[in-house]
Amino acid sequence: MSLAAVAAHQPAAVPASVIDDLDLAIDRAALALRREQRGDGHFAFDLEADATIPAEYVMLKHFLGETDPVIERKIGAYLRRTQEAHGGWPLLHGGALNVSASVKAYVALRMIGDSVEAPHMARARDAILAAGGAAHSNVFTRTSLALFGMVPWRAVPVMPIEIMSAPAWFPFHIYRISYWARDTLVPLLVLMALKPKGVNPRGILIPELFVTPPERVRIWPKGTNQVGGWGIIFGALDKVLQAAEPYFPKGKRQSAIDKAVAFVRARLNGEDGLGAIYPAMANTVMMFRVLGVPDDHPDAVLARSAVDKLLAIKGEEAFCQPALSPVWDTALSAHALIEAGGDHAEAADRGLAWLKPLQVLDVKGDWAEQRPDVRPGGWAFQYRNDYYPDLDDTAVVAMAMDRARGQSGDAGFDESIARAREWVVGLQSKDGGWAAFDADNTSTYLNYIPFADHGALLDPPTSDVTARVVSMLAQLGETPAASPAMKRGIDFLLAEQHPEGGWYGRWGFNYVYGTWSVLCALNAAGFPSDAPQVRRAVAWLASIQNADGGWGEDDKGYDLDYKGYNPAPSTASQTAWAVIGLMAAGEVDHPAVERGVAYLRSTQTADGFWPEELFTGTGFPRVFYLRYHGYPKFFPLWALARYRNLKHSNSRTVMVGM
Template sequence: MLKESSVSKTLSRHGIDVTVVEQAVKASHAALGRRQKGDGHWVFELEADATIPSEYVLLGHFLDRIDTALEQKIGVYLRRIQGDHGGWPLYQDGRFDLSASVKAYFALKMIGDDVDAPHMRRARAAILQHGGAERSNVFTRIQLALYGEVPWDAVPVMPVELMLLPRKAFFSIWNMSYWSRTVIAPLLILAAYKPLALNPRGVHVQELFKRPPARIKDWIRGPYRSVWGRVFTYLDKALRPIVPHIPRSLHEKAIREAVRFIEKRLSGGGLGAIYPSMANVLMMYRVLGVPDDDPRVVQAWEAVQGLLVEKEDEAYCQPCVSPVWDTALSGLAMLEASSGAGAVQPAETKAALEKAAAWLRDRQILDVKGDWAINAPDLRPGGWAFQYENDYYPDVDDTAVVGMLLHRIDPEKNRVAIERAREWIIGMQSSNGGWGAFDIDNDLEALNHIPFSDHGALLDPPTVDVSARCISFLSQLGHPEDIGVIRKGLDYIRSEQEESGSWFGRWGTNYIYGTWSVLCALNIAGVSHDDPMVQRAVAWLESVQNEDGGWGEDCASYEGAPQGVYKTSLPTQTAWATLGLMAVGRRDSEAVQRGMAYLAQQQDEQGEWHEAPYNAVGFPKVFYLRYHGYKQFFPLMALSRYRNLTSSNSGQVEFGF
């Protein structure tokens, strides 16, 4: 924390002490600058729940590629994040999650933990109390089937022949999201061969079942989210006796098509550059008899190893890496700090940001028509992916944020990159005016009710937060010919406002994130600060501010908990809230003043902030994320924005972020 003398003067009778803000900005700017890599980019840890490190352990035992020392460190991590309820949650202090707990227990037993150890007894009791492993989700039952713990009847029917269906077919993989497509393609081959893990230590977890798996007949059952769920369950039952009789020639053709699909998209980043796809590819190659020294397997294995975070006493596996996103956001924060009357090291920062811009330009995808092109065949590529390498799957959120940064750094030097990004984003707008993350009109909602999609996240429909970023980018560029695109996007956003006045945050936690994103977009797009939509959002943000001046929101808000509420304030969400309020002219409001004071008080002597709770989401109710960089660059952005608005004596934000 700041020294007591600084804290005591943070708020004066006229508001926050600007000297304190200046000190906080300088310290944070230096801290973030130290984290920049030599080639110009930033990358922070991206942490999920127990699921991914547990699956990494299981993968090693499936392949008999076991690193005992690494496993021991993963064991330390898994034991540390075990919840008081005995199992494992999906985020910090979250409720018990059955599927995550089954995988974590299985992994710890693989690692060598005694089943009679207190933490294992507690976990087992909690799992059985919640229905046993037989009630875990589809992806967990697939893992169990790979080890022979459950029959393959426990898994929904997913014939590999799906790979042959055309785009217009209801069950076509092209109607699914990018992450579903890349996970399913190798998984279909695994389901076709029904392999058994090598499991060299002979570890099994039958003690986690309330009934012997061989006797269970109701693997595919509700609760159903709609009548479609019941229809598809009947269809699953009807298909089971048919699938074994599909002509062998057709079956083999489908397997070849799956392999072709996968290998076309393989790169140094792995298939889709996300762990589940990458792990499935490794198991697929083993099943197909491809040796471990084959270049394809070597590349796939190295991609998985690149996700590991190994520390002195513990380790975990990330779901993916986030260098493009981290670089763009860090760059915007550093740029804000080095601008205005109180600019921090403007010359040095300019040089650092030019390196970041060059690094980003090199990663713009200009010559690969990814899966998005199935719905936009005439659109030129021009986006950025989230990861180091994932050319088939750029996303519009990263592209918009990178575009805004490049435009602010040097619009002329970056002109070609910006124009290609603009062209691509305009072409990726969905028919309802919004933008999805990776695809256009990927919203065939009935697919979310098939038995395989018990997680309800098979699709990538337009979302408000991504759409807001696209509007911000296009509005910042200011091309008159884009007004119609922007207006259509604004109409979509207006239609999505919650009754409370907030907006849902699909990719960040949650309503605070969504509301901040929208207010920035409305401002730069020229929507009046007096618009009732803006007024309602401001009133909501101010209503959920905490007594200490900060804001916080629980990931449980995705599960029905109150919006914008948490047991404590958090630097990341305080930054989002204050940035949103400042975007619509509330710089001098008491809410913003108190928010700035909170951020200054929470900063440590090294210029950084600390928070343990998760701040983002992969799939609501299923998979949550903790971006370790958020607590560093967003508070810097907010404090710098406040300082710049104060020094210019203006309440107007000129940029859309």
């Protein structure tokens, strides 16, 4: 069916009682969401990762020689509750044991005061040993252990701080890696150069977690991405560096340390911290302590404040968030409330008014290393992160502002939207796609260095972010015929379609997330709904619907040997993505949409929201996942409201980007 035919297709008759019930469900959800709005208009929901970040918070405090019985008791309660039946800790709710997360959780509980003889600690120890022991943890975990003398520093691949002085053409340069790797690594380089030992007030050591005593381990494990040609080359280079590092000239080393400290100080970012992400913040705190910066120095105070802002205290439990997500939460909540319409749209206007002054217009961040002639104009993910605005957030904010001005006729957002478009287009990569923070961050060989066993050192263009940008350009009135950037973006998306029919989702689980994103973009761009790419995507989404009417997908789709979709229990957020994606393809009356809507209506709870303990967000595939507590609050509302709006309409399409 052509786009014109879809638009002319008349809605199927829907009983008035069904619409009335749907209106009640939407109003209940919208009112519940509005109750979460802060006094200044913004939304901010908890962002939860695995046990690693809370455990690292405890380890950070003990590195500094500090104990906090109240917070430690609450974090301990959280860690004990999230321990799985297999005895260890997973990367996401209900997941398999992850050695690295389990080792850190175990160490933190020991530091908190849990006895090695406690039943839960014995179960954890047995599970870790059965998985090969702490020697099989990843590089970042072994680095954390080295900072306490729990493993020798030779357990950690060498990353010489002298790379801070490397010229731009050098194969390894800090601007060749992603923003999150860059900001985490630079202060860590100082620690790795100086090799300090944390205070460790309770004197905790963990020999019980090793099959072979750590001082006798000679070959430490490599990541799965470190085999083959590049892995062999970099592995050999690491052996050379291990032997040579003690003999590096002291003068050049000190000069490199000075450059690293200057890099960090220039990007301290107030109380939002270096990069506004926990690992970079924690490394900064330790770096200042090791360098002898007094605790009452303004830089040290800011660094400590940034870390403490990430604590989420929930009654008798607490966890440390990897970052804060207010811009993302506010922009997506605004979209949902605009879709809900009526008085609810006024709450969206308040959120957008809060967002407007957060646009970064005067700081050329690290992205300018690749695009020096582009003017800034993006929004960050966090409250503040001027050096690292996010293209995904920027596109979502700009689209929400455009929708709001389309309803009100207010030109107050015109300049904000124009600057956002200018910056986003300027960050397009050579292959036509867009990444999250940088352009052409594609030096793939770097993922093979021994230090990068997590395989997430880079920020290449992805389907989901590219789809969001194409959506924005289309919503702003551009067409593939008139916009070379948009045309190249669509070509990138069409080339990225998975053979099954879906698109990879880098920042959310996974093919459901990516397919929702791309179908919305193609719809907004006027791509024919009867095109074979769209038909394959529709057929795939319909084929993976669960028996209960919902959709679910877990992290198995990120496995390197992924062979197809892996069924998982339904979640509200993934169901909403699938329903919105199908409707973007003109399938408002599809039985799969009807069943998806029925699933959302039947699982809505009395408070107006939806339960969702499963993780649906991605930090780094295969390594680090996220539970966005806001997702089941605004995505299902968005899906139900759009379904109602299209059922009331004479059209089966909605020409907005999301």
